[in-house]
Every structure is written in structure tokens, then in C-alpha cells.
Amino acid sequence: MATLNKVLLIGNLTRDPELRVTPKGTSHCQFALAVSRKFTDETGKTREEVVFVEIDAWAKTAELVAKYLTKGSACMVEGRLRLDQWEDKETHQKRSKLKVTLENVQFLGAPKGARDSQEDEGEAGEEIDGELAGAGGKIPF
Secondary structure (H helix, E strand, O other): OOOOOOEEEEEEEOOOOEEEEOOOOOEEEEEEEEEEEEEEOOOOOEEEEEEEEEEEEEHHHHHHHHHHOOOOOEEEEEEEEEEEEEEOOOOOOEEEEEEEEEEEEEEOOOOOOHHHHHHHHOOOOEEEOOEEEOOOOEEOO
């Protein structure tokens, strides 16, 4: 039987990315994405539903996310679902959390610090590793 574990999300960061380095020297970045959907309920009233998703990025992608994205930045993430499970040390209850492991990211707005320079210089974005970031550039994982 074939299986597929693929997630595509477009949203805004709910906080600044947190970049850490593992003892082996691998970069790890954590952030959360707010993804909303508007719909009309059975009474005809327009409603909005927001889902907050935790994202883990690794290696070069983690460093680029931490460098170019901040709270409120819009981006599209592509990744896979991962279930973290652990036992709470105080209550000894089993706990779990569903996260997305980032594979690709596409910046959908100007990178941080470029908003002011964009107005002054009229540039569309900044080039990273030969790709245009901030103006829809894609950063490969």
C-alpha cells in the first residue's frame, strides 16, 4: 500500500523564529505558523477559523528562516507531519504533539530589514544562493 506524508501551508509567523545549534553543530529553528480559513456558517454569517501549527526547520534552511523571517512574515511551507511523544516528568502522563518538519519554504513578503530599503531603492527582494527571496523566491531544503 502506498503512503504519502506531505503538508503545504500558507500563513504568517506567530513569533520570531528560535534558532539553536545542536551539540553536533546542526542548526535547528522552531517557529509557529497561523493558518486561517474563512467560511460561511449555516446561519449565513461569515466566520474565520485559525489553526496554529508548530514548524521545525533544520540545517541551512533553519538558518535562512531565522535570518529572513520574523513575527508576522508571510510564507508557504512544505513539509511532513511528525508526532512527538513523551512522558510528563511531573504527572507521568503520556503527552504528544503533532508538528511539521520543514522541507521547503517560500517567502511571500519582503525579508526583514528590506521593507525600508525596498521603498528607498525600489528593489523586489534579496538574492540568496542564486534564488530571489522575499519576492516569492524558493529556498531548497
